[in-house]
Amino acid sequence: MRLGYEIEADWVLLRTCNFRCGYCAILPEDLGGKISVYASPREWLEAFNATGKSWLLHITGGEPSIYPDFVELCEHLTRNHYLSINTNFSNPSLDNLCENVDAARVHFINAALHYEERVKTSVDMFVRRALKFNERNFNLLISSVMTPAVARIFGELQAAFEAHGLFVIPKVMRGWYAGKLYPDSYTRSEKTLIRGHVDRARQRYAAVLARMAEPPTINMFRDERFLRGIPDYRGSLCASGSKFVEIEPNGDVFRCGSGQMLGNVLKKSIRLLSHAQRCDTSYCPYFCEKYTSPPFAIAQARPKSHSRTYSIAGLVRRTISK
Numbered sequence: 001m002r003l004g005y006e007i008e009a010d011w012v013l014l015r016t017c018n019f020r021c022g023y024c025a026i027l028p029e030d031l032g033g034k035i036s037v038y039a040s041p042r043e044w045l046e047a048f049n050a051t052g053k054s055w056l057l058h059i060t061g062g063e064p065s066i067y068p069d070f071v072e073l074c075e076h077l078t079r080n081h082y083l084s085i086n087t088n089f090s091n092p093s094l095d096n097l098c099e100n101v102d103a104a105r106v107h108f109i110n111a112a113l114h115y116e117e118r119v120k121t122s123v124d125m126f127v128r129r130a131l132k133f134n135e136r137n138f139n140l141l142i143s144s145v146m147t148p149a150v151a152r153i154f155g156e157l158q159a160a161f162e163a164h165g166l167f168v169i170p171k172v173m174r175g176w177y178a179g180k181l182y183p184d185s186y187t188r189s190e191k192t193l194i195r196g197h198v199d200r201a202r203q204r205y206a207a208v209l210a211r212m213a214e215p216p217t218i219n220m221f222r223d224e225r226f227l228r229g230i231p232d233y234r235g236s237l238c239a240s241g242s243k244f245v246e247i248e249p250n251g252d253v254f255r256c257g258s259g260q261m262l263g264n265v266l267k268k269s270i271r272l273l274s275h276a277q278r279c280d281t282s283y284c285p286y287f288c289e290k291y292t293s294p295p296f297a298i299a300q301a302r303p304k305s306h307s308r309t310y311s312i313a314g315l316v317r318r319t320i321s322k
Contacts, residue, residue, distance in 0.1 A: 003056060003082055003107060003213045003214060004082075005054045005055055005082050006053040006054050006055070006243075007051075007053050007054075007056070007242075007244065007245065007272070008056040008057075008058065008217065008243065008245075008287075008290075009055060009056070009058065009244070009246065009247045009253075010058050010060065010245075010246045010247070010283075010284065011057050011058060011246075012061065012062070012246070012247065012248060012249060013059050013061055013062070013064045013067050013249060014035050014036070014063075014064065014066075014067055014249050015030040015031065015061060015062040015249070016030070016031060016032070016035050016061070016062045016063070016066065017061060017062045017063040017066075017088075018063055018066060018088075018090060018091075019088050019090070019114055019117040020117065021114050021117055021145070022116070022147070022178065023145055023147065023173055023175065023177045025175060026062065030062075031062070035066070035067060035068065036250070037069075038250045038251060038266060039251070039266050040069075041069055041073040041075070041076040041077075043266070044076065044077065044266075045076040045077055045079065047251065047265045047266045047268060048081055051270055054080065054082075055081040055082070056081070056082045056083070056084065056107060056217075057077060057081060057082070057084070057247075058083075058084045058085075058086065058218070059074075059083060059084070059085050059086070060085075060086040061086070063087065063088050063090070063091065064085060064086070064087060065087050065088075065090070065091035065093050065094050065097075066091050066093070070093050070097070071093055071097045074097055074101045074106075075100055075101055078101055078105035078106070081105075082105055082106070082107055083101075083105065083106050083107065084107045084108050084109070084110070084216065084217065084218070085108075085109045085110070086112065087109065087111060087112065088111075088112050088114050088117070089111040089113075089126050089129055089130070090118075090125075094129060095129065095132070098133050098138070099136075103136055103137045103138045103139075106138055106139070107139065107212065107213075107216065107217075108138075108139040108140070108141055108212065109133065109138055109139065109140050109141065110141050110143055110220075111126070111129075111130060111133075111141065111142050111143070112143050112144070112171075113142060113143065113144040113168060114145065116147065116149065116150070123160075127161070127164050127166065130142060130164075130166055131164060134166075139208050139211060139212055139216075140208070141169060141205070141208070141218075141220065142167065142168050142169060143168065143169045143170075143171045143220055144168050144169070144171060145171045145173055146170045146172060146173060146190070146194055147173065147177060148178075151190045151193055151194075154168075154170065154193060154197065155193075158197065167201060167204040167205065168197075169198070169201040169205075169221070169223075170193075170194045170197045170198060170201070170223065171220050171223060172186075172194060172223045172224075172226040172227060174226065174230055174285070183226050183227050183229070183230070184229070186227065191227045194224060194227065195224045195227070198220070198221065198222075198224045201220070201221055202221050205221065209221070217286055217287065218286050219286060219289075219290075226285065230285055231288070233282065233285075233292055234278075234279050234280060234282070235278055236278065236279045236288075237276040237277070237278060237279075237292065238256075238276055238277065238278070238292050239276045239292075240255050240256040240258075240279075240283070241255035241262060241272060241273035241277065242272055242273040242274065242276065243291060244287060244290070244291045245262060245272070247265060250264070250266070251264045251265045251266035251267065252264050253265055253270050255273070256281065256283040256287070256288075257281050257282060257283035258280055258281040279292065
């Protein structure tokens with residue numbers, strides 16, 4: 001697949017979710033909030049078309065598959081643009097998406113297992129859905145956030161998925177969980193386990209990665225680098241605002257988590273930056289690594305205090321669900 005996009009967006013379609021993961025940074029009242037629909041699928045398509053650019057839209061949440069007319073929205077957007085999707089893979093709308101959306105226009109789908117929530121519903125359904133997406137040639141990545149509880153049973157979990165020809169990519173936790181700060185709080189054995197399974201994931205997903213024109217922006221195949229600490233990108237030249245933006249549910253466009261507003265896509269008022277600027281905040285390390293210049297070179301591991309500078313707007317919007 002060759003991707004012809006000019007700008008990428010981390011589009012928080014909604015913050016509502018049907019899961020309640022202990023490591024989620026979204027406030028409980030937002031997770032249980034009413035879904036607001038600000039435009040029809042056709043209006044969203046017209047709004048992105050009006051920018052005159054081809055987009056790679058990373059649709060995330062909350063849980064995007066519970067959004068009203070989600071499949072129709074994806075059908076419309078993939079006419080002229082590309083998608084990547086972050087989902088807990090729980091909603092039946094995904095079966096319709098699999099059947100009705102062109103896989104060649106979807107760069108990847110991150111199907112997040114969220115095991116401790118998933119066992120309350122159906123792991124078997126997750127597996128059946130994954131097999132269906134693979135049959136239709138979607139670039140499907142199956143991931144699991146590595147809580148200590150998941151790490152203890154990860155070998156057994158991996159074996160169960162491998163029996164179906166599937167492989168779970170371990171995803172390093174970032175932030176506070178059960179009173180401890182991660183990734184700092186991983187034990188040596190947990191780090192060894194994560195490194196081993198990430199290395200195997202690169203091998204098992206080799207055919208999928210070869211089919212993709214570029215690595216997935218949510219590049220969990222390099223997650224072992226976070227075990228040394230989450231980089232601090234402040235001071236690095238970053239193309240956010242010119243080649244990458246964050247979009248809110250109502251269409252508001254921000255440079256990233258800095259709070260620098262660049263207009264509203266639905267109001268057709270976007271004013272992108274003309275060049276890279278120095279990073280002055282933190283957003284998501286996957287996007288930060290992709291758009292810092294040169295990538296990975298300037299950022300240093302954050303010290304043990306993990307001190308950060310956030311704008312209030314950035315804090316309100318930020319999630320670790322990606």
